[in-house]
Amino acid sequence: MYRNIIDYSVETTVLHYDYKIIYINKSGADFFRTSKEALMDVDVLSVFQPSSREMIKKRIQECMAGNEMAPSIEEKVIRADGTTVETELYCRPVTFGDRKVIQTVFRDISIRKETEKILNNREKLASIGQIAAGIAHEVKNPLTAVKGFLQLLKESHSHPYLQTMEIELDKALLTMQNLLQVSKPDLQEEPLVSIDFCKELESLMLLFQDKLYNVEVEMDLRDRETRVIGKKNLFLKAFFNLIKNALEAISEKGKIRITHYCENQWVHIQITDTGVGIPKEKLNMLGTPFFSSKMDGTGLGLTQVYTTIHEHGGHISVDSKCGEGTTFYIRLPVAG
Ligand SMILES: Nc1ncnc2c1ncn2[C@@H]1O[C@H](COP(=O)(O)OP(=O)(O)OP(=O)(O)O)[C@@H](O)[C@H]1O
Ligand SMILES: [Mg+2]
Structure with a gap:
């Protein structure tokens, strides 16, 4: 027995x-x-x-x-x-x-370990976001004060450096403002609405028309009737950031594929590109504020994406191979 x-x-x-x-x-x-x-x-x-x-x-x-x-x-x-x-x-x-x-x-226990890893990474990202937002807040106020005094100074004195100082100061203030925005999306007072992602993704692609002459776009949008409840502008910004990254990853000819379908009460959205790919050792840096490999990148795009997806109870993961391309997998709860 x-x-x-x-x-x-x-x-x-x-x-x-x-x-x-x-x-x-x-x-x-x-x-x-x-x-x-x-x-x-x-x-x-x-x-x-x-x-x-x-x-x-x-x-x-x-x-x-x-x-x-x-x-x-x-x-x-x-x-x-x-x-x-x-x-x-x-x-x-x-x-x-x-x-x-x-x-x-x-x-x-591989699934349990994997889940623990995801949760740890999520907590890590959340706490980095909190620290970044805290610092941005603290630095923004004195910078704003300096800007005020600089303007007063400009009224009484004229010096060619003053103009440069103001331009540089504005850049710093903009960075702080962006950082604050992306790492604290809950501060955004936006109403929750029902979102039709198929429609929104199609409209978003129109914004990139001028960049698409070398890039083939394939949209596979299924289960069009499914909706997600959330802050629409945050999501539009997030998907804009993802598509922008996908386009920037393709240097010459390439392809971007966007899929949308519903399964087990989750809306799945995937964005695949045939771009440069991300080295394995850099994958866990994605979402960290200021991590960028681009000359003119702020490294805040994915921070905004990750915080937005997580704030809406969703999941995001990435699969990438150097020289072949990248896929971002997003899962969001379907509107009950
Ligand atoms: N689809 C992708 N293919 C290859 N690398 C990517 C992709 N998406 C993100 N990355 C890598 O992740 C980094 C961080 O992306 P993120 O969007 O946060 O910042 P950025 O694109 O560098 O700057 P910004 O979004 O402010 O223009 C990028 O610099 C790039 O190295
Ligand atoms: Mg980006």
Whole structure:
């Protein structure tokens, strides 16, 4: 009966003796992406990364010496096809036939880990946004005061530098104003309205007509009747920023594809370009204020995009390959 329960369990269950696998259930073989037969007699330590093997060996020895279940641990496991997966491990001694052996259960926690990562990144972005907005606010006030005195000075004295000073000051004030706007979209007092994204995306594309002679645009807009509730101007700005980035990523000829569809109560919008792509090590910088690889970029475009999507309970992720292109995946809750 025990064997039956384990055989049909959805969790990867392995029995091993003297570090050799003597039994694995069907789910386990699927999990390791191979067959049950191929795993027989395999060294159980070999599924762990080399740096963890000594620690796992000690754990198995301790488990074998006692009768208790060992506290669970999290470890990366290597599958037959060479891919790795985050798992949570439970091991305990059991009797199999007339032998005392170790039963190890592997639970796939990759989705949980991925979610934790997304949440951490979101919190990180939110707190960077808060700090940036705080600094912008503090710096803006004294700069405005300086601008006032500069104007007074200009009235009583004339000096060629005064004009330059005012121009530079205006640039600084504009940066502060932009930063404040993009990192605190909740300050924008805009009413919530029902948004028809298919219509809005089509209108937005018209704004880029003059830049489209070398770029082919493909719009695949399905489920046109779906609506999202939100601040329309913020969204228009966000999608403008995304399309602008996609266009700027294409140096000569290229293609931009915009898709819209509804699935499981989410509106999915994807923007794909065949542009330069983003290096892997830069991907987690996206959304951070002032991160830009462009000569004249402010690096605030994606900050505005990320904050807007998150403020509306949505998700955004990106997939990119250098030299091939980039896709931004956006998911927003459908209006109930
Ligand atoms: N579609 C894309 N393809 C390639 N790189 C991109 C893409 N979108 C964003 N990036 C990268 O992310 C950086 C940050 O983008 P963001 O829109 O925040 O700022 P920016 O475009 O540099 O400046 P601004 O939006 O103020 O003009 C860009 O400089 C670029 O390196
Ligand atoms: Mg941009």
